[in-house]
Amino acid sequence: MNYRAFHKLSYGLYVIATEHEGEKVGYIGNTAFQVTSEPSKIAISSNKNNYSTQKIIDSKKFSLSVLKKDVETSLIGKFGFMSSIDIDKFDGVLTKRSETGAPIVLNSCVAWFDCKVVDTVDVGTHILIIAEVVDGDIISNEEALTYDYYHKKYKMYAPKNAPTYIDKDKLGDEPEPKIESEPDPQPEDKKGKAKSVDENGVFTCSICGFRYDPEEGDPSAGIPPGTPFEDLPDDYKCPICNASKEYFKKDL
Missing domain, CATH: 2.20.28.10 (Rubrerythrin, domain 2)
Incomplete structure (x- = not known):
């Protein structure tokens, strides 16, 4: 199997965040999609080993910020490759408080959604978290960052807890195409x-x-x-x- 084919599936990249008992946590996710329109619901897939996962389930809320194409790479590094156990990911990051109380990350984002958790589904290594959208807004009309562009431009792996993680040994020796x-x-x-x-x-x-x-x-x-x-x-x-x-x- 050519595992690079998975990189062609259409995804965005998002900062998913919540607050529980005064602690703010968040991570970079690439699996978020609208599942219904009336009422509007969004589902995210979150690894069971993610520190943020249980916090989202316990708080019953999360925000989803859509990253822009010209993203600050330090934001991806902080939220995607570091743990909230070790650092305050929100230090120096511009946020606003949502209706549900979840912190909304505004840096390098084009839009945001405020979500109230209504259901969860155990899918093995991950929990599918389904939430009703209670609010949302557009920050910028800039182009959103896609998973495909992320791989080509930044030439990076998906974090190990990502639902799209592929062991780099399975990718073989063929290099990722570069953006000219x-x-x-x-x-x-x-x-x-x-x-x-x-x-x-x-x-x-x-x-x-x-x-x-x-x-x-x-x-x-x-x-x-x-x-x-x-x-x-x-x-x-x-x-x-x-x-x-x-x-x-x-x-x-």
Whole structure:
């Protein structure tokens, strides 16, 4: 089976959040869909091992914020690859309080829904949580982020608790297609000659799957195109999950 076919199923990417007994929790989800229109209901699929899952069930509410295409990658790193047990994911994040009381994340989002849980279904590794939409609004008319674009642009794995998680060993050696863009001019050395960049010098974060490509650099960290991985500062961190350099492995 070609497991990359699953990447072609149509999904969005969302921040799903709730608050229970004064504690705010949330995670990145890619399985959310409308199941009825009258009344409007949305279903989400949440891993049983997710810290947020039981909080949503206990609080009987959640918000769903639709991420925009030009998302802040740090938001995905914080809500998608870190646990609410370890950090306050909402620190520095713009939110508003919903009618149900669930916190609504506004950063890098185009729309939001406030949802009241009405039913749950055990589907094995995950719980299907069905909720009635009590409120919703549009934040921006920007394009929403899709799962397909997420894989092509950010070249990342789905978190292990995601319903769409696929063991990277099953994906084989065929690389993800890249989104083509106008190439940046190669930086020049002091003699005015273009630097040579090792075509095989791509390093992948073993935590989240972010790929550091020396031809692209890392603009978010001020790393210009043409910078080999070996020349990155010792304190360089993955822009998605904040993993240190030691967690990067060279692509073979």
